[in-house]
Amino acid sequence: MGKTKVLITGVAGLLGANFSRYLLSKGYDVIGIDDMSGGYESNVPEDCILYKVNLLKDSEIQRIFEREKPDYVYHFAAYAAVCLSPFIRKFNYQNNIVCSANVINACIKNNVKKLIFSSSMDVYGDQEPPFTEDMRPFPADPYGISKYAIELDLKSAAEQFGLRYTIVRPHNIAGVYQNIWDRYRNVIGIWIRKTLAKEPITIYGNGEQVRSFSDVRFYMRPFEKLMEGFDSEIFNIGADYYCSINELADTFKNVVDKLGYDVSKVYLEKRHEVQEAYCNHTKAKRMLEFYDETDLASLIREMFTWAKTEPSRSVKFMEYEIEKGMYSFWRND
Numbered sequence: 389m390g391k392t393k394v395l396i397t398g399v400a401g402l403l404g405a406n407f408s409r410y411l412l413s414k415g416y417d418v419i420g421i422d423d424m425s426g427g428y429e430s431n432v433p434e435d436c437i438l439y440k441v442n443l444l445k446d447s448e449i450q451r452i453f454e455r456e457k458p459d460y461v462y463h464f465a466a467y468a469a470v471c472l473s474p475f476i477r478k479f480n481y482q483n484n485i486v487c488s489a490n491v492i493n494a495c496i497k498n499n500v501k502k503l504i505f506s507s508s509m510d511v512y513g514d515q516e517p518p519f520t521e522d523m524r525p526f527p528a529d530p531y532g533i534s535k536y537a538i539e540l541d542l543k544s545a546a547e548q549f550g551l552r553y554t555i556v557r558p559h560n561i562a563g564v565y566q567n568i569w570d571r572y573r574n575v576i577g578i579w580i581r582k583t584l585a586k587e588p589i590t591i592y593g594n595g596e597q598v599r600s601f602s603d604v605r606f607y608m609r610p611f612e613k614l615m616e617g618f619d620s621e622i623f624n625i626g627a628d629y630y631c632s633i634n635e636l637a638d639t640f641k642n643v644v645d646k647l648g649y650d651v652s653k654v655y656l657e658k659r660h661e662v663q664e665a666y667c668n669h670t671k672a673k674r675m676l677e678f679y680d681e682t683d684l685a686s687l688i689r690e691m692f693t694w695a696k697t698e699p700s701r702s703v704k705f706m707e708y709e710i711e712k713g714m715y716s717f718w719r720n721d
């Protein structure tokens with residue numbers, strides 16, 4: 389019997405780069421698809437077969453699936469900029485819904501054993517945390533709406549075509565290979581880039597927004613286990629410990645001070661965003677043996693040390709579909 393073949397979309401991003409390495413170390417064959425719009429080719433491990441393709445190109449995606457015949461597909465590719473998504477609505481739906489539809493079609497046509505979809509905590513919207521999987525999603529922005537649309541689409545594809553799937557709703561993951569050159573997302577990454585450039589770190593609003601940050605390494609084994617079963621299930625995965633952005637900034641400053649860098653803070657205009665968001669993970673702990681031992685200080689230290697070895701890259705600027713109400717710090721003029 390040959391090795392199990394796993395195809396990962398978004399292989400050059402944070403989750404993809406870490407999970408592809410994990411699977412290769414466990415003896416799987418790994419095929420990756422990524423258009424490098426939000427990740428970097430140097431993040432992709434050498435032993436991974438890489439296709440540099442935009443998932444919008446459905447006929448190319450179909451050809452890759454026909455050629456590679458993957459057993460399992462992990463669909464990680466997306467552009468996950470929650471607060472920017474209202475300003476790039478059309479792009480968001482194309483990239484996060486239409487691309488996902490292309491992946492789902494390819495899985496159905498090529499008899500993939502199972503599709504694992506990385507949704508988001510963002511589907512819960514502005515409800516009382518901690519969020520549990522049995523809460524009805526009420527996404528509050530186009531990014532969350534696109535994730536929820538695909539969750540519903542998977543259910544429909546399972547009922548009509550027998551497509552097996554599992555949904556994971558992660559939140560605020562961090563680690564090595566995270567894109568730190570995107571000014572619209574990844575708060576720890578943005579602060580690392582700003583500190584290396586000797587700029588103050590930026591906080592939106594009063595910094596009392598509450599989030600829960602988790603180390604990507606704790607996602608690996610639970611993700612792998614999803615090949616074994618858990619069909620049609622939904623799992624929250626992430627850290628139990630939550631903190632305000634101000635507390636995160638204090639931890640960041642403590643760590644980075646010790647590495648010999650000065651950190652000062654600047655408070656900017658408030659963004660339209662959910663004030664408190666974190667999840668309950670009892671289900672993943674019970675069914676997937678998930679555990680989380682995220683140590684924020686060592687995670688920040690590890691990411692900072694890695695970032696210093698990375699080439700200096702240009703910062704990403706998006707083309708906006710709507711300028712109205714754009715925050716002063718994101719205006720392109």
Ligand SMILES: NC(=O)c1ccc[n+]([C@@H]2O[C@H](COP(=O)([O-])OP(=O)(O)OC[C@H]3O[C@@H](n4cnc5c(N)ncnc54)[C@H](O)[C@@H]3O)[C@@H](O)[C@H]2O)c1
Pocket residue numbers: 397398399400401402403404421422423424425426427428441442443444463464465466467468483487506507508509557558559560561562566567
């Ligand atoms: N990182 C988090 O905190 C977090 C939280 C909740 C959900 N998620 C979800 O998990 C998934 C992975 O997140 P991540 O942090 O690794 O993101 P990431 O941005 O680091 O990686 C996504 C990768 O997908 C690729 N990609 C995007 N659009 C593509 C397209 N049209 N065609 C081909 N490739 C494309 C990008 O180039 C990038 O390498 C995403 O679906 C994201 O929405 C992430």
